[in-house]
Amino acid sequence: xxxxxxxxxxxxxxxxxxxxxxxxxxxxxxxxxxxxxxxxxxxxxxxxxxxxxxxxxxxxxxxxxxxxxxxxxxxxxxxxxxxxxxxxxxxxxxxxxxxxxxxxxxxxxxxxxxxxxxxxxxxxxxxxxxxxxxxxxxxxxxxxxxxxxxxxxxxxxxxxxxxxxxxxxxxxxxxxxxxxxxxxxxxxxxxxxxxxxxxxxxxxxxxxxxxxxxxxxxxxxxxxxxxxxxxxxxxxxxxxxxxxxxxxxxxxxxxxxxxxxxxxxxxxxxxxxxxxxxxxxxxxxxxxxxxxxxxxxxxxxxxxxxxxxxxxxxxxxxxxxxxxxxxxxxxxxxxxxxxxxxxxxxxxxxxxxxxxxxxxxxxxxxxxxxxxxxxxxxxxxxxxxxxxxxxxxxxxxxxxxxxxxxxxxxxxxxxxxxxxxxxxxxxxxxxxxxxxxxxxxxxxxxxxxxxxxxxxxxxxxxxxxxxxxxx
Amino acid sequence: xxxxxxxxxxxxxxxxxxxxxxxxxxxxxxxxxxxxxxxxxxxxxxxxxxxxxxxxxxxxxxxxxxxxxxxxxxxxxxxxxxxxxxxxxxxxxxxxxxxxxxxxxxxxxxxxxxxxxxxxxxxxxxxxxxxxxxxxxxxxxxxxxxxxxxxxxxxxxxxxxxxxxxxxxxxxxxxxxxxxxxxxxxxxxxxxxxxxxxxxxxxxxxxxxxxxxxxxxxxx
Numbered sequence: 001x002x003x004x005x006x007x008x009x010x011x012x013x014x015x016x017x018x019x020x021x022x023x024x025x026x027x028x029x030x031x032x033x034x035x036x037x038x039x040x041x042x043x044x045x046x047x048x049x050x051x052x053x054x055x056x057x058x059x060x061x062x063x064x065x066x067x068x069x070x071x072x073x074x075x076x077x078x079x080x081x082x083x084x085x086x087x088x089x090x091x092x093x094x095x096x097x098x099x100x101x102x103x104x105x106x107x108x109x110x111x112x113x114x115x116x117x118x119x120x121x122x123x124x125x126x127x128x129x130x131x132x133x134x135x136x137x138x139x140x141x142x143x144x145x146x147x148x149x150x151x152x153x154x155x156x157x158x159x160x161x162x163x164x165x166x167x168x169x170x171x172x173x174x175x176x177x178x179x180x181x182x183x184x185x186x187x188x189x190x191x192x193x194x195x196x197x198x199x200x201x202x203x204x205x206x207x208x209x210x211x212x213x214x215x216x217x218x219x220x221x222x223x224x225x226x227x228x229x230x231x232x233x234x235x236x237x238x239x240x241x242x243x244x245x246x247x248x249x250x251x252x253x254x255x256x257x258x259x260x261x262x263x264x265x266x267x268x269x270x271x272x273x274x275x276x277x278x279x280x281x282x283x284x285x286x287x288x289x290x291x292x293x294x295x296x297x298x299x300x301x302x303x304x305x306x307x308x309x310x311x312x313x314x315x316x317x318x319x320x321x322x323x324x325x326x327x328x329x330x331x332x333x334x335x336x337x338x339x340x341x342x343x344x345x346x347x348x349x350x351x352x353x354x355x356x357x358x359x360x361x362x363x364x365x366x367x368x369x370x371x372x373x374x375x376x377x378x379x380x381x382x383x384x385x386x387x388x389x390x391x392x393x394x395x396x397x398x399x400x401x402x403x404x405x406x407x408x409x410x411x412x413x414x415x416x417x418x419x420x421x422x423x424x425x426x427x428x429x430x431x432x433x434x435x436x437x438x439x440x441x442x443x444x445x446x447x448x449x450x451x452x453x454x455x456x457x458x459x460x461x462x463x464x465x466x467x468x469x470x471x
Numbered sequence: 472x473x474x475x476x477x478x479x480x481x482x483x484x485x486x487x488x489x490x491x492x493x494x495x496x497x498x499x500x501x502x503x504x505x506x507x508x509x510x511x512x513x514x515x516x517x518x519x520x521x522x523x524x525x526x527x528x529x530x531x532x533x534x535x536x537x538x539x540x541x542x543x544x545x546x547x548x549x550x551x552x553x554x555x556x557x558x559x560x561x562x563x564x565x566x567x568x569x570x571x572x573x574x575x576x577x578x579x580x581x582x583x584x585x586x587x588x589x590x591x592x593x594x595x596x597x598x599x600x601x602x603x604x605x606x607x608x609x610x611x612x613x614x615x616x617x618x619x620x621x622x623x624x625x626x627x628x629x630x631x632x633x634x635x636x637x638x639x640x641x642x643x644x645x646x647x648x649x650x651x652x653x654x655x656x657x658x659x660x661x662x663x664x665x666x667x668x669x670x671x672x673x674x675x676x677x678x679x680x681x682x683x684x685x686x687x688x689x690x691x
Contacts, residue, residue, distance in 0.1 A: 024670075031671050045515045052512050065484045066494055066502055078653075084477040136677060137668035153668065160670050187666060187674040194678065195588050214506050215653055225621045225664040225679025232617040232656060243480065249509040250643040257639070258515070269604040269661040271532070272679070277653045283613035286585040287655045297480045305487025 001119045001147050005336035005348050005357035012363070015330040020159050025331050028156045032322035035266025036373070043268075049258050054377050056252050057313040061304060067213040067246045068295070074216025078278030080291035088118035091296050095120055095205065095238060096127045098292055102236045104129055104202035110220065110227035111135040112207025113151055113316055114240045114296055116338040117351070120205065132197045134226040136190055143170045149332030151339065152264050152318040157331050160186070194226070204230035204288070208241035209315070210256060211293070214249040217277040218293060221260060221270045228274055237276070237288035242296045244312040250275075256315060259375040263317040299351050307386055311346055313376035320370035320380060326363050335360060342370035342380040349387055358396045361387035422459050430457035511640040521602035521635050522687065528605025532662030533675060534683040541688060542572050545629055548686045549594065550576060556682065558625055559591045566614035567596030569629050569688065585616035586623050593619040593680075597630040598649075599642045600687075606661045607685065608642050610654035617656045626663070626680040631688045 004011070015021055040046045060067055072082045085091035091114075099107060107129050109115065121142070124131040133142040137155035141148055143166045148154030155163070164181045167189055174193050180186050206227050208218040218239045220227045231237045247253050261267035280287030303312055321327045321341030332340035337357070339347045345360040361384045370380040391397050392405070411418040429437065436451035446452060458466075485491065494502070517524055526536050537548045553560060560579045563586050564570055575581055586593055595615055599608040607628050611617045620626060636642050639659070646653055664679030675681050 028671055043515060045513050048513050056512075062488065063494070063498075063502055065481050065488070065490075066499065068481070068484070070506065084480050086476050086479055090476060134678065135668070136666045140668065153671070155668055156671070163669055183669045183672045183674050186669050187677060191676065191678060198678070199588055214509075217653065223664070224666045224677035226677070228617065228621045228656075228658065229678055232611075232621070243484075248506055250646075251509045251511055251640055254639050254643070255512045265667070268528070269606055269659065271660065271662045271665055273606075273659040273661075275653070275657040275659075276655065277657075278655055280611075280655050281613075281651065284611055284655060285613065285616040286618050287611055287616075291655075295480075297483070301480055301483035301487055303487075304484060305489075309487075 001116065001122075001338060003337040003348070003352040003356050005352060005360060007336055008334060008357075008359035008363065011334040011336060012330045015334045020162065021157050021331050024157050024159050025328060028150075028153065029322065029328050032265070032318075036263060036319060036322070037266075039262040039266040039268060043258070043262065046259075046262070049255055050375055050377060053255050053259055053375065054313065056247065056255060057376060060246060060248060060252075061244065061309060061312055064243065064246070064304065067248060068243060070213040071211055071216055071246050074213065075278070075291075075293055076216075078216050078291075080216065080278045080293060083292060083294045085118075085294055085296045085298075087296075087298050091118040091240065091294055091298075092120060092123035094294050095240065096123055096129075098236065098238055098290075099124065099129055099203050100127070102203055102290070104236070106130045106132065106197065106201045107203045107205060108197050108201040108230045108234065109133050109138070110204070110206035110222070110230040111138050111154065112205065112240050113148075113338060114207055114242050115205065116148060117242075117298065118240070118296065120240065132194070132201070134194050134197065134230055135222070135224060136187065136226075139190060139194065140166060143167075147333065147338055149340065150318060150321055151316050151343075157333065198226075198229045198233055201230070201234045203236040203238060204232075204234040205238045205240060206231050208239050208245055208293075209260065210253055211241055211246040212248075212250060212253055212275070213246050215275075215277055217275045219253060220274045220276065221257070221272070222274075223265075223267075223271045225272055228272055231274070231276055232287055235288055236290040236292070237279070238292045238294060239276070240294045240296065242298065243300050244314075260315055260317055263319040263373070263375040303350060308346070308350060308383060310378050311343075311350070311383060313378055314343055314347075315376060316343075317375060319373040319375065323369040323373045325365060325367065325369075342384070343378075346380060346383045346387065354387065354390060354394065355396055358391055361385075361391065419459065419461055423462065426455040426459050427457055430455050511638070514638050514640065515603060517603065517637075521637055522632055525600055525602040525605050525635055526687070528602075529662070529683075529685055530605075532605060533665070534605070534662050534685055536685045536687060538687045538689065541691070542569055543574070545569065545573050545686055545688065546575060549573075549627055552625075552627060552684045553592065556625070561590075562592045562594055563590045563619060563623065564593065565595040565616070565619055567629075569631060570594065570596050583614075586618040586621075588622060590623045592625045592627065593623040594627045594629065595619050597628050597634065599645055600630050600635040601637075601639050601642055601659070602635055603638050604661055606639070606659050608646075609658045609660060610646070610649070611656040612651075612654055617658065620658050620660065621664075621679045624676060624680055625682045625684070627684045627686065628660075629686045629688065631690070633690050635687075
């Protein structure tokens with residue numbers, strides 16, 4: 001999709017005032033955090049698995065060309081086809097061409113973040129195909145014409161009342177004229193409507209949670225079973241995946257499967273983990289006759305060579321989103337592209353450009369929770385700081401911030417001057433403050449929503465010296 | 472065009488890794504041997520008997536189970552499930568060592584084929600089970616169409632206890648031993664279909680089966 005990340009500040013302000021969104025966010029947050037904690041506490045080996053997974057990813061990334069070539073050879077050996085896409089445009093063209101060659105009319109889709117990244121749906125529609133999302137969350141946001149607001153729960157921002165109205169508006173053409181408002185009826189109605197799509201689709205497109213080099217397999221983790229119907233019923237199955245998804249072996253995969261579900265939803269295993277290898281065998285009674293894998297780069301090979309390589313360990317579990325106070329306050333849409341939360345604040349500037357997404361790395365309290373809960377131990381706070389440094393170097397930081405930072409840097413590099421400047425300032429801030437200030441010159445943005453903790457009247461240095469003298 | 476994209480991506484990766492060309496032969500050999508023979512990494516330890524763990528894990532994810540003494544008891548266990556939920560006795564089924572030896576009650580009509588949207592009950596036979604997580608392993612084949620696992624609202628799976636393994640790594644070894652190698656689709660199934668996409672409330676039967684019933688046959 002087209003990025004609107006440059007509207008981050010305006011979108012965040014709107015999100016904070018959106019009561020329906022705030023309700024939805026409040027409801028979602030506790031569940032994810034508690035379920036994850038319970039699942040991890042029940043597995044004493046979790047930390048050991050986490051360390052091993054990090055090591056496996058680092059090894060795989062360090063030999064990525066080797067593993068991708070092995071993966072390619074195995075896909076072909078099993079009768080599948082592999083397509084390389086440098087960027088979104090190339091990926092869209094490949095997918096559209098496969099659908100055309102298949103003589104397709106209707107295309108069903110399982111949830112794919114790579115599919116969102118390259119904006120497959122508009123391309124399919126422009127080429128005259130009917131593209132239908134089948135993951136319930138993706139289906140809801142497709143009806144609402146919105147991007148996902150969470151990488152594993154795309155419709156987390158939608159309340160039940162909003163879904164009721166969406167279904168009422170869109171399902172009339174399926175002969176349904178009643179509003180359904182309880183969860184069971186909503187899910188059943190979607191099930192009924194999408195059944196027909198599953199059995200009549202000509203092409204099914206899914207993402208991949210992992211690729212396995214040893215076997216040429218693509219691995220899909222879902223709870224609904226929509227990914228399996230999408231990949232098994234149509235005549236053609238297309239997997240859209242990115243180059244960093246590859247793992248060497250099934251034994252390596254096992255380590256990641258034990259981390260993914262627990263980190264994402266607190267599940268030991270999702271309902272369905274499916275390993276797809278090639279098209280249907282001659283004797284099979286069902287399954288696709290064609291199996292395609294589209295491998296997307298889109299800036300990842302460049303990240304491999306710079307200080308953002310560790311970001312390529314990300315397995316898209318969403319734990320960093322669920323534990324981020326910024327994401328928890330504004331939701332995913334404020335970020336303005338397909339990825340949100342801490343991982344989105346790192347990936348978006350790297351994929352759509354730092355100028356476009358300059359506000360994202362700054363919307364971070366650096367509390368470090370994202371790295372703590374990351375099953376791949378990705379140093380997200382460090383990367384956000386690096387992006388801030390790049391912004392400063394490229395002069396993307398605002399004039400006032402640059403000016404204040406320069407003053408502060410000038411002082412910080414000269415301890416004696418620093419102390420001389422701070423002593424009166426600290427005293428000034430303490431006057432009449434009673435522990436906190438409700439107003440600060442030049443920092444209204446800060447004091448509007450919270451008090452500034454006021455200093456106690458003397459600097460640390462002067463208190464320290466006084467203490468030393470007493471002893 | 473496709474070749475140029477391939478080469479451009481691989482070149483860009485090699486450049487990022489500070490390597491001009493292909494890998495050194497010695498490194499490639501080491502990677503080959505890791506790829507061909509990679510043992511398990513970290514196996515979670517548990518004390519319970521595998522079959523007990525398997526059953527309790529399955530039930531914790533909303534599946535139901537019955538344990539029977541032998542192949543002769545499978546039909547009664549299936550009938551118990553069908554009657555309890557008032558389901559149709561027109562059944563679409565896979566084939567297998569267990570399923571081919573069931574003495575079906577006369578009221579049952581069994582068809583061996585892929586499932587359609589009109590089928591209410593599918594019965595299949597698992598290749599294996601994983602005790603660690605309560606997971607069934609189904610592989611696509613001539614005798615086991617994948618649609619059976621996902622289209623009907625009710626999925627009954629029969630499995631001999633001798634096919635139960637502790638960890639998924641044990642199952643990988645079993646899959647490698649299959650005559651045709653890896654099947655097109657290996658489905659690891661841990662409970663019925665579900666979704667939490669509406670207000671994080673769990674609802675069973677999103678697109679796949681609403682009910683998953685597992686019949687475990689004791690070893691002889």
